[in-house]
Amino acid sequence: MTTATPSPVAADTVANAAATPDREQPYAALGLKPEEYASIREILGRRPTSGELAMYSVMWSEHCSYKSSKPYLRQFGSKTTEKMRRNLMVGMGENAGVVDVGNGWAVTFKIESHNHPSYIEPFQGAATGVGGIVRDIISMGARPVAVMDALRFGDIDDPDTARVVHGVVSGISFYGNCLGLPNIGGETYFDSVYQANPLVNALAVGVLRHEDLHLANARGVGNKVVLFGARTGGDGIGGASILASDSFSEGGPTKRPAVQVGDPFAEKVLIECCLELFQQELVEGIQDLGAAGISCATSELASNGDGGMFIELENVLLRDPTLTAEEILMSESQERMMAIVRPEKLDGFLAVVTKWDVETSVLGEVTDTGRLIINWHGEEIVNVEPRTVAVDGPVYNRPVSYPTWIDALNADSASALARPTTPEELREQVFRLLGSANLADKRWITNQYDTYVLGNTALSFPDDGGMVRVDEESGLGFAVATDANGRYCQLDPYHGAQLALAEAFRNVAVTGATPVAVSDCLNFGSPENPEVMWQFSRAVEGLADGCMAMEIPVTGGNVSFYNQTGDVPIHPTPVVAVLGTIDDVAKRIPSGWQDDGNNIYLLGV
Amino acid sequence: MPTIVVEVMPKAELLDPQGKAVAGALSRLGKTRFTGVRIGKRFEVTVDGEVDAALLAEVRELAVDMFSNSVIEDVVSVDVLDAAVTA
Amino acid sequence: MPTIVVEVMPKAELLDPQGKAVAGALSRLGKTRFTGVRIGKRFEVTVDGEVDAALLAEVRELAVDMFSNSVIEDVVSVDVLDAAVTA
Amino acid sequence: MRIGVITFPGSLDDRDAIRAVAIAGATPVALWHGEHDLQGVDAIILPGGFSYGDYLRAGAIASHAPIMAEVISAADRGVPVLGICNGFQMLAEARLVPGAHTRNAHQQFIRRDQRMRVENVRTDWTNQFTAGQEITIPLKNADGRFVADADTLARIEDNGQVVFRYIGVNPNGSLNDIAGVANERGNVVGLMPHPEHATEPGFGPDTELAMASGVDGLPFFESVIASFAAAV
């Protein structure tokens, strides 16, 4: 272990904040609205310190707080019946949902967006998107076993599209392959509505034994709070709030985000290290550090536990010793984890992290004060009730309005288009379809993904769903598919979301697996646009009603707003992932004709 | 043939996983005098004819626009290779 | 902190696919004055304390044994970074 | 027979190699890069993956691991050593086999079911193949292009040290279509494709007969078991 270099930079203390109530604070540049800033002052009974302001700003961003979507997402819970819950071990609200798949095994999965970073720096943005979702899976106590990627790019003929496509695909390939996770499927779709706003949604699946399930919370007064993994640097500072709270095309120079650089090797080592820590029962819980870094991990762990935590921030190991306390709180450096460790287990913990060459420092401990207190070189710079940061953020009932254009769009039916009248025209049309980017073979992408690693991949491309064996003895396995159709959703978000669900459901069912759970990534324009908010409300309602009808629960997911170029929002694109189970992967059904002489049937209407 | 050398390094504030891995290897080998390693790129561009100021300016522009990605890298230098140095 | 710079290039007789790709891109941009591009690596190793001859010799050895693979690469130079150059 | 599989930080296909050893009927032994103990194994596998992220050069940092000193002396004693993909890159970096690897000529990671021909069936890892046998083995790598200078190439061709050659497609631009090579003695073999991924029906490459049914990787492991049986 190395000790942190003390930083000479003095920070704004709680005492100083109390003494200087009138000091101007850059809350607007951090993405907070005047009312939000006022409400922070009210919660604290004083002005926030700059460290507190950093924490509230990132945690109250749309990306972290779900402030515009929360009222709608509640439907996913309220529309879940007992019967739908029967296989559910962990539902919405945790890092990832967990489903019982039988024989003492459980599966956890989640899909998440990394859209804006992938436009700015496609390779690193997509790579760190994979890294982030995988850490969510690890924090549940599961071994990650597969990834998928649902991608949407601009017009294939636009000069900028090549930069984005090749960067994103090689970023996913680099990170996933280097992590040793088979990529078992995904989607690739081109449409000019995604021109300056590609969608990069990454999904990860993990497996665990029932008894290995862990939830991330800070319980047990006196337990140590330990940060381990990569050192903290200046990566993506402000990324969470600045990137996700405003359309970045409007951003001036001060809003220019720093990107994050991913290190899949460090993450691979971290996976093995975490699994060994869980297996030797050396940790009470582990929380991944994603957007909002230490701000998020400390306030969420404390909120989900006994409610108090004391941190000495100067103990954070830094890659860049010039970082200020506020920057350390906001840094989005990748490949970091926070663990809660009993004092008597600390030595065992340190032995395991040392074996894996993972750097570690003890930051503080769990308390019963009900406060999250953070010191910086002996001075108190944060003293908040953790729930006010992590849980009870602002919630907005944004105005909703029925889109003025939608009836005309629906009336403009494809039946008005000219039909080919000659064999030549028909032939030309078939060729155009076959040659179109969205229908053409995707092997140029999927050949860059390892499907073999781990030796359990039963189905992958070009199959409709990916399938992985969980239990080598029995052949028990799961299948997953992701689907979405932004054009259907543009016409009718309620039914469009249901069609995405139905397609993913079908793609799982045709592999021979039984669908059991849903995760979703809801990609929309700005929630401050009432027509977008209408689309969002309809899509969520459609998806929740669809899940009721299909009798499978939503176990988690992610909302990505502010996907737009200038004022033009993307088509509403709720990506739906369905997970199914199969008692023996040897019974899987591949897509494609296997043998001569088989009969062909068309089912349905 | 004259050669122009362009050197590009990862931005100091960003993680350099490659350099970190090499630094780790050095310390495992007991080489404790080294405090860090960063790994960048060295481009050798060969030129037909003389290198004049205009061409050098053109390479400087290319270095920023094409040889490096300004989001994550900095161009450290653009120079005509001194023949003596290659030896 | 002093920095030692190690530069490594792919051997001249080997194909350098990366360099070739960049050269191809240059010619597609109509930049016809350039006849070839090769891409190597630049290592910046930071050192605790003074750089003496012994340390430099140690780095020269590391450059050959570890920073490069003599089957495919040559060490072009090992030098202490002149502070003036970084600017 | 006990076959050791070494895990390095960033090894990925170590568990697959262990499974393949067991399927072939030998006893797998997990070994750790940071130790000097080979636990008396009768053969050693350096598995695939991205050890140390393949930063610097693929396999380069791992080739300096403590256990590699033991692997080198075991190889000198004639203990069979198989390097798969990243393991092959480590063998080359450690100079246990000739040549080196650079980035694929097309510059991308590629995964494909690769056809290749077994050119030398006298090594410890290929004696259960027939000379010239054509097999299909999954390939997946970013830095798989085998290179060596002209003299070395001529020498290893003459010595029969070229053990596998790509056929159909050269997936990475390897010189002379070389997919795998051996040391002079034939106990150390390295190759880019992954035989451990073609040992279990249902999880291997597609064949004419049925999808994912290819098990052309099994003879690698059966070969080393046969050489071991012949030696005792």
Ligand SMILES: Nc1ncnc2c1ncn2[C@@H]1O[C@H](COP(=O)(O)OP(=O)(O)O)[C@@H](O)[C@H]1O
């Ligand atoms: N970005 C991607 N990542 C992983 N797999 C993909 C990706 N894009 C497409 N695929 C896979 O390629 C195959 C064909 O995809 P697609 O052309 O969308 O087929 P379909 O129209 O049948 O859904 C599927 O197995 C799908 O999972």
